[in-house]
Amino acid sequence: MMHRSTFLSLLIALAAVFAARADLPGVYIGVGEAQGMRVEMSADGAGLQGAITLGDGERRTFRAERAGETAEAAIETGDGSLWLHFAREAVGVVVTVIPFDAEGALRADRAQALAFVREGVALPDAPERFLPPPTAPVRVIDARAFVSSYPFWPPMAAAWGWEGVEPRFRSVIRMFPLIQADILWTLCRAPQRTAGLGEALDGQGVTCEQVVSAVRQMQVSGAFDRFKRDVAQERRVLMTVLGCARDLTRQRPECARAGAETAKRAISMETAATALARYR
Incomplete structure (x- = not known):
């Protein structure tokens, strides 16, 4: 099984493999670190209406403004707010989640980039001999x-x-x-x-x-x-x-x-x- 830390890089890389991309509206299922999470989006005029279920299991609604092939939204939480950035990819969407505390201060240490695949789309199996991407120069690689x-x-x-x-x-x-x-x-x-x-x-x-x-x-x-x-x-x-x-x-x-x-x-x-x- 592919290690969960490779899911995001795999999803992003797949954008270069598939020529056509679907639009943002749809239902998405979290993979890797986003497993168990869910995003729902539908068109609403020039923007999007949607809901996101994060790791705490609570379903929160939002209205997102489009910015080209991306969209942005803000949602309130019990202890502050979350800024959400949605970037569509070949088989799903990458959601960047940036939290702010109750005083409006950025909590960059808790920011996450989460990968979601469109509902009904299965990720391909990792190829034989697949390795996670190196994060620094390596001396030897097969x-x-x-x-x-x-x-x-x-x-x-x-x-x-x-x-x-x-x-x-x-x-x-x-x-x-x-x-x-x-x-x-x-x-x-x-x-x-x-x-x-x-x-x-x-x-x-x-x-x-x-x-x-x-x-x-x-x-x-x-x-x-x-x-x-x-x-x-x-x-x-x-x-x-x-x-x-x-x-x-x-x-x-x-x-x-x-x-x-x-x-x-x-x-x-x-x-x-x-x-x-x-x-x-």
């Missing part, structure tokens, strides 16, 4: 765990994870241009540029600006879903290659095929640039 997990991590965590993959396995990953393009799209959106980014870009024929722009165009044109499906298909091949590369004594048929695949890719002229060009 290559297969990185490949399985980075799509669900914030960009900075992915940048740290990439640098923790052994160099020989980073070289193997770079032979898979769709995966490398997807990794670059993640790394290039990190708030800080790491040393590993230069290596990830080396020989790929693109800059960060070009990668981010290309993916943005896919999202506009509708090609993003196809790109992600193709990345997932290539990921399955890469996972086998990485597994066989870790243990060179394996004689299984899939490892023979993996060796042939690696040899073919080693002489291929494909790069992240040519891979991204398929989706223009």
Whole structure:
């Protein structure tokens, strides 16, 4: 079972996987730290009417003002008030809850970001070898765990994870241009540029600006879903290659095929640039 601390990052990351987003009105069920909580919202003119049930079990109503794709509301509690910020995501909503005491003083130490999924939508199972996102640079990370997990991590965590993959396995990953393009799209959106980014870009024929722009165009044109499906298909091949590369004594048929695949890719002229060009 996925650790509850990973639910929020998974929900946020899913926004990049699903091209279409539903509007805010609806019924949402809490996950992770919000388990047992509930949000209900319906359209009311330019705003929203709703109710939220938090950890104390009390159902509190609110009227929220829209602000683009988000909404904001304030509710009274027995010992102060709560400011609520609703941000819609691919399969649900993230609710930031900021409390104020009876004197109106901000209690930032008690602020929370809670994840909710739309009622009737099941979260996908965590992928095999899934790891929670690193919160700081890591010395070593299993290559297969990185490949399985980075799509669900914030960009900075992915940048740290990439640098923790052994160099020989980073070289193997770079032979898979769709995966490398997807990794670059993640790394290039990190708030800080790491040393590993230069290596990830080396020989790929693109800059960060070009990668981010290309993916943005896919999202506009509708090609993003196809790109992600193709990345997932290539990921399955890469996972086998990485597994066989870790243990060179394996004689299984899939490892023979993996060796042939690696040899073919080693002489291929494909790069992240040519891979991204398929989706223009």
